[in-house]
Amino acid sequence: MYRSIRLTRQFAITSFRAYTMSSPASINSPPHKRVKADSDLSIPPTIPTGSTTEINEAPINAMLPSSVPTAGPSRAQQKKSKPAVGRKRKPRRDLPDPYSAGEVLWHDIQDFLGREYVAGLLDKKDGAEWAAPEELEIMGVIELRVGAFTVSGESLSLYTPKGDGGEERKWAIVTPFAHPGDLIRAKVFKHDRLHSTADMVEILEYSETYRGGEGDRRKNPEGGCKYFGECGGCQLQPIPYPLQLAHKKHTVELAYQRFSALSATQVPPIGETIGSPQQWGYRTKLTPHFDAMPKRLQGEMRKRAEAQAARDAERPGTVIDAEGKPWEVRIGFERKGRPGVMDIEECPIATPVLNAKLTPERARIQNTITSFARGATLLLRDSLPTPSPLPSSTTPFDPSTPILDPSQHVAITNHKENVYERVGPWLFEFSAGSFFQNNNSILPPLVEYVRAAIFPPGSAVVPTHLVDTYCGSGLFGITLSPFFTRIAGVEISEQSITAAKRNAEINGLGEDKAQWIVGKAEEIFGGLEARGFKGDASCVVVDPPRKGCDAPFLTQLLEFSPATIVYVSCNVHTQARDVGWFLAESKKRAGTAGTEGGGGYVLESVRGFDLFPQTAHVESVAVLRRRL
Numbered sequence: 001m002y003r004s005i006r007l008t009r010q011f012a013i014t015s016f017r018a019y020t021m022s023s024p025a026s027i028n029s030p031p032h033k034r035v036k037a038d039s040d041l042s043i044p045p046t047i048p049t050g051s052t053t054e055i056n057e058a059p060i061n062a063m064l065p066s067s068v069p070t071a072g073p074s075r076a077q078q079k080k081s082k083p084a085v086g087r088k089r090k091p092r093r094d095l096p097d098p099y100s101a102g103e104v105l106w107h108d109i110q111d112f113l114g115r116e117y118v119a120g121l122l123d124k125k126d127g128a129e130w131a132a133p134e135e136l137e138i139m140g141v142i143e144l145r146v147g148a149f150t151v152s153g154e155s156l157s158l159y160t161p162k163g164d165g166g167e168e169r170k171w172a173i174v175t176p177f178a179h180p181g182d183l184i185r186a187k188v189f190k191h192d193r194l195h196s197t198a199d200m201v202e203i204l205e206y207s208e209t210y211r212g213g214e215g216d217r218r219k220n221p222e223g224g225c226k227y228f229g230e231c232g233g234c235q236l237q238p239i240p241y242p243l244q245l246a247h248k249k250h251t252v253e254l255a256y257q258r259f260s261a262l263s264a265t266q267v268p269p270i271g272e273t274i275g276s277p278q279q280w281g282y283r284t285k286l287t288p289h290f291d292a293m294p295k296r297l298q299g300e301m302r303k304r305a306e307a308q309a310a311r312d313a314e315r316p317g318t319v320i321d322a323e324g325k326p327w328e329v330r331i332g333f334e335r336k337g338r339p340g341v342m343d344i345e346e347c348p349i350a351t352p353v354l355n356a357k358l359t360p361e362r363a364r365i366q367n368t369i370t371s372f373a374r375g376a377t378l379l380l381r382d383s384l385p386t387p388s389p390l391p392s393s394t395t396p397f398d399p400s401t402p403i404l405d406p407s408q409h410v411a412i413t414n415h416k417e418n419v420y421e422r423v424g425p426w427l428f429e430f431s432a433g434s435f436f437q438n439n440n441s442i443l444p445p446l447v448e449y450v451r452a453a454i455f456p457p458g459s460a461v462v463p464t465h466l467v468d469t470y471c472g473s474g475l476f477g478i479t480l481s482p483f484f485t486r487i488a489g490v491e492i493s494e495q496s497i498t499a500a501k502r503n504a505e506i507n508g509l510g511e512d513k514a515q516w517i518v519g520k521a522e523e524i525f526g527g528l529e530a531r532g533f534k535g536d537a538s539c540v541v542v543d544p545p546r547k548g549c550d551a552p553f554l555t556q557l558l559e560f561s562p563a564t565i566v567y568v569s570c571n572v573h574t575q576a577r578d579v580g581w582f583l584a585e586s587k588k589r590a591g592t593a594g595t596e597g598g599g600g601y602v603l604e605s606v607r608g609f610d611l612f613p614q615t616a617h618v619e620s621v622a623v624l625r626r627r628l
């Protein structure tokens with residue numbers, strides 16, 4: 001049934017590990033440190049010459065030609081990956097970290113192959129789940145009919161070889177840029193637990209259902225992104241938008257099934273995902289990377305500076321080495337399934353002002369590349385022009401100020417410079433290098449949703465105090481302040497608290513209304529009680545980083561026992577874990593363990609918000625209410 005074209009076994013399996021790990025794992029792992037390349041840095045960073053760093057962020061866009069050729073790895077990788085003669089490498093058997101993208105994929109694979117089948121195999125404890133079918137050669141090209149999507153937006157295809165005893169085996173193949181229903185040719189490059197990972201080679205037949213979205217360039221030649229198929233982000237872009245939203249709803253459902261340990265009756269039906277008002281040109285922050293020029297070329301450059309400059313002038317952004325081989329300055333995002341940065345001139349999910357700024361920023365790096373001893377990350381942030389005069393506590397921001405057209409925005413590239421954003425009638429000021437949500441268009445509906453969830457019609461308990469934990473520069477606390485007598489924000493970053501205080505001030509919120517506390521959220525609720533915040537009268541907004549909340553925080557939240565909790569998260573898997581733990585623990589403490597639905601808190605609703613259209617990411621909002 002499947003045609004297998006065998007190519008020479010050129011590369012050891014392990015040589016591909018580094019880059020297969022980089023793409024899905026980048027979603028959950030903390031970013032690797034890269035040097036910042038602020039435009040105000042006149043002195044290049046002084047870091048040991050020749051060192052390189054890994055790419056640090058999930059890439060943000062991508063594009064698919066009708067057939068995507070997959071070139072082999074670079075010579076350096078081939079050299080590294082040559083198997084030692086006469087020594088057979090043992091495949092590594094790494095189990096994914098809990099709640100990581102790897103673990104989510106492992107769940108996807110078990111669901112795809114059938115939980116019963118996988119459990120039967122694992123029960124044998126003979127390691128068969130690690131043994132890829134013999135005929136599935138590394139660098140072999142196979143034809144596959146795609147069966148499903150993974151949560152991270154890659155395709156899953158079933159491969160059914162015969163086992164040693166003639167029984168049918170099941171094995172999954174994970175390939176990027178393909179959609180359920182597609183018929184594809186894919187080149188296998190890595191074997192893992194019950195699956196292999198493959199590069200897309202060619203799409204022979206296109207799915208009717210999962211294509212035809214605005215970003216499908218076969219149907220809309222001017223739509224989407226020209227880098228799809230190579231860049232590692234925006235894998236969902238060929239999919240019609242309603243199906244993107246449905247995919248994200250399913251992601252939320254799966255997360256609660258897999259990671260909350262709650263029974264089906266404890267989890268309400270997951271709400272429809274709320275779409276983003278802007279599905280393109282929404283992203284207010286871009287962080288393209290670039291690699292330093294290789295050491296051998298830096299020496300070459302020193303020797304032949306003048307001649308080189310003349311040649312560079314002919315081919316900007318390209319440097320020719322002694323043998324006439326070009327080395328290109330690439331400024332952009334992570335390549336899917338391959339190491340290194342891919343050059344990106346535009347990113348259609350970024351705002352117009354960021355795309356306009358990308359051109360001169362790229363030229364700046366191209367022209368000064370030799371001054372960078374190692375790779376770095378650029379920052380481009382969409383901002384309103386600095387208000388004049390600057391609002392202050394005595395002359396706060398006038399909420400009736402007309403909202404500016406995006407063409408009047410500016411792009412900030414200095415981490416320390418202030419960025420200004422409007423969220424409805426509110427003005428926010430924060431430094432470009434600090435956290436702020438990256439899709440401004442969806443913030444008003446998100447905040448309104450949180451408000452409506454806190455005050456459902458006819459509710460017997462109406463909280464008067466709001467605690468905004470993990471508050472950043474005060475987004476939820478400030479925008480929801482009119483509905484509460486008092487608000488408090490808690491945040492680990494001093495810089496963010498300074499911004500939150502300033503934002504309260506410029507929006508006319510005095511200290512009697514808003515309090516901002518630096519410190520770990522883990523140590524905070526006691527302090528708040530002393531300041532007049534009682535659990536019974538409070539709502540707590542929880543908006544942690546991707547890793548979720550830690551046990552001390554959740555324990556103190558339980559002890560504080562707020563009337564309502566709204567948990568906003570950019571990682572629904574850790575959210576499901578935390579919510580599951582919290583509900584179970586609250587039930588235990590209410591002394592009604594074993595009584596379905598009794599005591600403690602109830603999970604009232606869970607729903608995704610599409611803060612990241614075209615990508616597989618989803619923001620999830622869970623509402624928990626204390627039982628009376």
Ligand SMILES: C[S@@+](CC[C@H](N)C(=O)[O-])C[C@H]1O[C@@H](n2cnc3c(N)ncnc32)[C@H](O)[C@@H]1O
Nearest residue numbers: 435470471472475491492493520521543544545
């Ligand atoms: C996802 S951001 C949310 C920020 C804010 N709610 C917003 O929407 O703009 C998470 C924030 O949590 C902060 N943070 C991380 N760990 C923390 C901790 N242990 N205690 C308190 N804040 C923490 C980070 O500095 C960051 O500002």
